[in-house]
Amino acid sequence: MNWRVRLTRWDLILLAITAVGVVLAVVRYAGGIGSVANINNAYPWGWWVGFGIMTMIALGGVGFTITLLVEILGRHRYHVLLRPAVLMGLLCYASAIVMLMVELGRPWKVWMILVSWAPSAALYEVGWCAFLYLNVLVLEFAQVPLEELGWGRALKVLRVIYIPIMLLGVTLSHLHQSSLGTLLTLIPHKINALWWSDQLPLIFLFSAMMAGPALAILEHLVAARWLGFPPNMDMLAGLARIEAWLVGLLLVFRIGDLVVRGAVDAALSGTSFAASFWVEIGFGLLLPLVLLMMPEVRESRAGLATACSLVVAGVLLHRLNVAVFGLRVRHWETYVPSLGEIGISLGIAAGAAFVFGVLVRILPIHEELPPTSSAPESRAAAPAAAAWHGARGVS
Amino acid sequence: MTTPSAKPKAMIQDNTRCIGCRACMIACKSWNNRPADHTEFFAGPGYQNPVDLDANNYTLITFNEIVTGAQPDWVFGRQLCMHCAHPACASACPTTALTKTALGPVVFNESRCIGCRACMQACPFLIPKYDYENLNPKIHKCTFCADRIETGLKPACATVCPTAAISFGDRDDMVAEAKRRIATAPGTYIPEIYGLDDVGGTSVLHLSSVPFEQIGYITGLPKTPMPDLTHRWLRVTPHFFALLYAVFGALTWIMHRRSSRAESKDKDHTT
Amino acid sequence: MTTDRPSRISGFRVVLALVLLVNLILTIALITQVREIQQRVARLPADLATKRDVASLRPLQVRQIIQKNCVECHSARRLGVTVSMEPTEIRGTVERMQTHPGANIPERELERISASIMVVRCARCHDEGTLNLMVLKTQPERIATVRRMAALPGSGVRPDQVTAIAQAFEKLLSQ
Numbered sequence: 001m002n003w004r005v006r007l008t009r010w011d012l013i014l015l016a017i018t019a020v021g022v023v024l025a026v027v028r029y030a031g032g033i034g035s036v037a038n039i040n041n042a043y044p045w046g047w048w049v050g051f052g053i054m055t056m057i058a059l060g061g062v063g064f065t066i067t068l069l070v071e072i073l074g075r076h077r078y079h080v081l082l083r084p085a086v087l088m089g090l091l092c093y094a095s096a097i098v099m100l101m102v103e104l105g106r107p108w109k110v111w112m113i114l115v116s117w118a119p120s121a122a123l124y125e126v127g128w129c130a131f132l133y134l135n136v137l138v139l140e141f142a143q144v145p146l147e148e149l150g151w152g153r154a155l156k157v158l159r160v161i162y163i164p165i166m167l168l169g170v171t172l173s174h175l176h177q178s179s180l181g182t183l184l185t186l187i188p189h190k191i192n193a194l195w196w197s198d199q200l201p202l203i204f205l206f207s208a209m210m211a212g213p214a215l216a217i218l219e220h221l222v223a224a225r226w227l228g229f230p231p232n233m234d235m236l237a238g239l240a241r242i243e244a245w246l247v248g249l250l251l252v253f254r255i256g257d258l259v260v261r262g263a264v265d266a267a268l269s270g271t272s273f274a275a276s277f278w279v280e281i282g283f284g285l286l287l288p289l290v291l292l293m294m295p296e297v298r299e300s301r302a303g304l305a306t307a308c309s310l311v312v313a314g315v316l317l318h319r320l321n322v323a324v325f326g327l328r329v330r331h332w333e334t335y336v337p338s339l340g341e342i343g344i345s346l347g348i349a350a351g352a353a354f355v356f357g358v359l360v361r362i363l364p365i366h367e368e369l370p371p372t373s374s375a376p377e378s379r380a381a382a383p384a385a386a387a388w389h390g391a392r393g394v395s
Numbered sequence: 396m397t398t399p400s401a402k403p404k405a406m407i408q409d410n411t412r413c414i415g416c417r418a419c420m421i422a423c424k425s426w427n428n429r430p431a432d433h434t435e436f437f438a439g440p441g442y443q444n445p446v447d448l449d450a451n452n453y454t455l456i457t458f459n460e461i462v463t464g465a466q467p468d469w470v471f472g473r474q475l476c477m478h479c480a481h482p483a484c485a486s487a488c489p490t491t492a493l494t495k496t497a498l499g500p501v502v503f504n505e506s507r508c509i510g511c512r513a514c515m516q517a518c519p520f521l522i523p524k525y526d527y528e529n530l531n532p533k534i535h536k537c538t539f540c541a542d543r544i545e546t547g548l549k550p551a552c553a554t555v556c557p558t559a560a561i562s563f564g565d566r567d568d569m570v571a572e573a574k575r576r577i578a579t580a581p582g583t584y585i586p587e588i589y590g591l592d593d594v595g596g597t598s599v600l601h602l603s604s605v606p607f608e609q610i611g612y613i614t615g616l617p618k619t620p621m622p623d624l625t626h627r628w629l630r631v632t633p634h635f636f637a638l639l640y641a642v643f644g645a646l647t648w649i650m651h652r653r654s655s656r657a658e659s660k661d662k663d664h665t666t
Numbered sequence: 667m668t669t670d671r672p673s674r675i676s677g678f679r680v681v682l683a684l685v686l687l688v689n690l691i692l693t694i695a696l697i698t699q700v701r702e703i704q705q706r707v708a709r710l711p712a713d714l715a716t717k718r719d720v721a722s723l724r725p726l727q728v729r730q731i732i733q734k735n736c737v738e739c740h741s742a743r744r745l746g747v748t749v750s751m752e753p754t755e756i757r758g759t760v761e762r763m764q765t766h767p768g769a770n771i772p773e774r775e776l777e778r779i780s781a782s783i784m785v786v787r788c789a790r791c792h793d794e795g796t797l798n799l800m801v802l803k804t805q806p807e808r809i810a811t812v813r814r815m816a817a818l819p820g821s822g823v824r825p826d827q828v829t830a831i832a833q834a835f836e837k838l839l840s841q
Binding site for chain 2: 332
Binding site for chain 1: 673675676679680683684687688691695704707
C-alpha cells in the first residue's frame with residue numbers, strides 16, 4: 001500500500017471547502033440551528049434534507065445499482081466499476097449521516113431510533129435500513145484495504161459472508177430508497193400536484209437506480225483523467241445504453257403518473273412550480289435521454305460526461321422540488337437556503353470527495369482486472385466474489 | 396371532584412360565541428410556562444397576534460373581517476392541535492415521541508425526540524412548531540392539558556373562556572352537543588362541524604357562522620386518516636424484503652451457474 | 667479492438683430529437699386537457715342561470731330601504747303620492763322627515779332613500795325582478811331604457827324626468 005500521496009491543488013481546494021464547513025458546523029452546534037440556517041416553521045426541511053440527505057442517499061444508490069448489475073445480473077463486463085461504485089456509495093451514505101448529525105435538532109439522541117419500535121414511520125425504516133446498509137458497505141469495501149494489508153484471515157471471513165451481505169445490501173437499498181418516497185406520500189395537501197404522487201416510493205427508487213450508472217460513468221471518466229489511465233470507452237458505451245433505457249423508463253413513468261393523476265394542467269400553468277418542473281424534466285430527463293440515445297454521444301467522453309452530469313443534476317433538482325420547493329405554504333412564508341446551510345453541506349461533500357481522492361491513490365480501486373474470471377486457487381470462493389480479487393490475486 | 400370518566404374527551408370551539416378576548420391564549424401560555432414574546436403588530440393578516448402558532452404560543456385566535464351583510468364584521472377562529480384520532484404526527488415519528496393517549500390527547504415525550512421534524516411535515520393542520528434558536532430544541536404544540544384532564548379538570552383554555560365558546564367533555568357528548576346547536580339555530584351556524592370526520596376524526600370540534608376557509612382554517616382535507624397513505628406501502632416492507640432477497644439470490648445463483656459452466660467449457664477446450 | 671475517432675456529435679440532431687420529444691409530451695398533455703374539458707362540459711347542468719338569477723346576486727334593495735326607513739312611522743301607502751313628485755320635492759320631503767324626532771334617518775342614507783322613492787314609480791308596471799335587471803346595464807343603457815319607458819303611453823314619466831330616474835338607479839347601485 002502506497003501511503004505516500006502528493007496533495008494536488010484539487011486536494012487543497014477540497015480541504016479548504018471542508019474547513020469552511022467545519023467552522024460553520026461549530027457555529028451550528030454552539031448557537032443552535034437557527035444561528036446558521038434559514039429553515040423555519042413553514043419549511044422545517046430545507047437544503048440540508050433536500051441536498052445533504054435525500055440527494056446524497058439517492059446518489060449513494062450507485063453502490064447497489066452497480067452491485068446489482070455486476071454481481072446479481074452477472075454482467076461482468078462492468079466489474080471494473082464495482083469498487084469505485086461501492087466506495088462512492090459508502091462515502092455518500094457517510095456524508096448523509098454526517099449531514100444528519102448537523103440537521104437533527106438533537107443529534108446526540110439519534111440512537112433512539114434503534115431502540116424504538118415505530119413501524120408506521122417511514123423515517124424509522126429509513127433509519128434502520130441506512131444504518132444496516134452502511135455496515136454492509138463497510139464490510140464490502142473492507143476487502144480492499146485488508147487485501148492491501150495482507151490480513152488473510154479477516155479477508156477470508158469477509159469473502160465467505162460476501163454473497164449474503166451483498167444480497168442484503170441490494171435488498172436494503174431497494175427498501176430505504178423507496179421509503180424516502182413513502183415519507184413524502186404522507187403530505188399530499190402540502191406538496192404541489194406536480195410532484196406528489198401515490199407512486200412516490202417507486203419514483204424515488206427508480207430515480208436512484210437511474211442515478212447509479214450515470215454517477216459510475218462520470219466517476220470513471222473523471223478518475224481516468226485525474227489518475228492518468230485510458231477510460232474503457234467500450235464498456236462505458238455499453239453502460240450508457242443501459243442508462244438510456246433507465247432514463248427513458250423513468251421519463252415515461254413520471255409523465256404517465258402526471259397524466260393518470262390529472263395533474264397535467266399544473267404543468268401547463270404559468271407558475272414558478274411549473275417552470276421548475278420543466279427544468280427538472282427537460283434538463284434531467286429529456287436532454288440526457290436524447291443524448292444517450294445517440295451512439296456518437298455514447299462513444300465520446302464529453303458527450304457522456306455532459307449527459308451523465310445532467311442526469312445527476314436532474315435527480316438533485318427532483319429531490320429539492322419534492323421536499324423543499326414544491327411545498328405549499330401560506331403566502332407570507334418563505335425560505336431561501338442560507339450560506340451557512342450551503343456551506344456546511346458543501347463542506348461535507350468536499351470532505352467525502354477528498355477522502356475518495358486519497359483512497360483511490362493509496363488503494364487499488366481502479367486497477368484493471370485480468371481478463372479471465374478467476375485464478376484457480378479461488379475457485380472455491382463463489383465466482384461472484386471474483387470481481388473483488390485484486391490484480392495481485394491474494395487468496 | 397367527581398372521578399373523571401375514562402371515555403375519550405373532546406372540545407367544542409364555538410366561533411359564534413368567541414369575542415376574540417384571547418384569554419385562552421394567555422391561560423395556555425400560563426399553564427405551559429411559555430415566556431412572553433416580542434411581537435410585531437400587523438405582521439400578518441390583520442389584528443391576529445402573533446401571526447402564527449410558534450414555540451411559545453400553542454393556541455391562536457385568528458382575526459377575520461367577513462362581509463356578511465352590508466358591513467364587515469369580526470369572525471374569530473382558533474388554531475390549536477386537533478388531537479386527531481389517527482394522528483399523522485405520531486405515525487411519522489421514528490422514535491414514538493408522539494403518542495395518542497386513551498383520553499384523547501396526543502402527547503409529546505420530549506425525552507425521545509431527536510429533532511427530525513417529520514411531525515412538522517406530516518401534520519395536515521400545520522401545528523407542531525420548533526424552537527430553532529434553542530441548543531436543546533424540541534417540538535411545541537398544544538397538550539390538551541393532558542395533565543389537567545387526567546385529574547378531572549378542564550383544559551386551561553376551556554376553564555377561562557368568558558363566553559363558554561369552549562366546551563369540554565366526553566367526545567360523544569360533545570359531538571351530540573355540536574349537532575344540537577346546529578339543528579336548533581340553523582341561521583347562526585353553517586351546517587359543518589370541522590374536525591368531526593376530517594382526517595378520520597379529531598378531538599377538537601369547531602363550529603362557525605361562516606365557511607371555515609374564510610377564517611383561517613385549512614380545508615379540503617380527506618375524511619380518511621393521513622397515516623393510511625404511508626401504511627399501505629410500509630406494511631408490505633417485510634414481504635418486499637423477503638421477496639427481493641429471494642429473487643436476487645436466485646438470480647445470483649443462476650448467473651453463477653452460467654458463468655461456471657462457461658468456465659468449465661473453456662477449460663475443456665483448452666485441455 | 668481499435669476504435670476510430672468518435673464521430674462528431676451533431677447539435678442539430680440533438681435539438682431535433684429534443685424538439686420531437688417535447689412535442690410528443692405536449693401533445694399528450696394537450697390531449698388530456700381537451701378530454702378533461704370535454705368531460706366537464708358534458709357534466710354541466712342543462713339549465714343555466716338566467717339574467718334574473720345573475721341580477722338577483724346584487725339586488726337594488728328598494729323595498730328593503732323603504733321598509734327600513736319609512737314604514738316604521740307611516741304605512742307604505744303614503745308613498746303613493748311620491749310617484750308624481752319631482753326629484754327636488756322628494757329630497758325635500760325626506761329631509762323634512764329627518765327633522766322629526768325619533769325618525770332616526772342617518773345622513774348618509776338620505777341619498778339612497780331619495781333614490782329608492784324615485785324609482786317607486788316604475789313599480790306601476792314592473793315587478794321587482796324586472797327592475798333588478800337594471801343592475802346588469804351600463805349607465806347609458808339605463809338612460810336609454812328609462813327614456814324608452816317614458817315614451818310609452820300611460821307611463822306617467824315626462825322626458826325631462828328621465829335623467830333623474832336613471833341617476834337614482836345609479837345611486838342605488840353605487841352604495
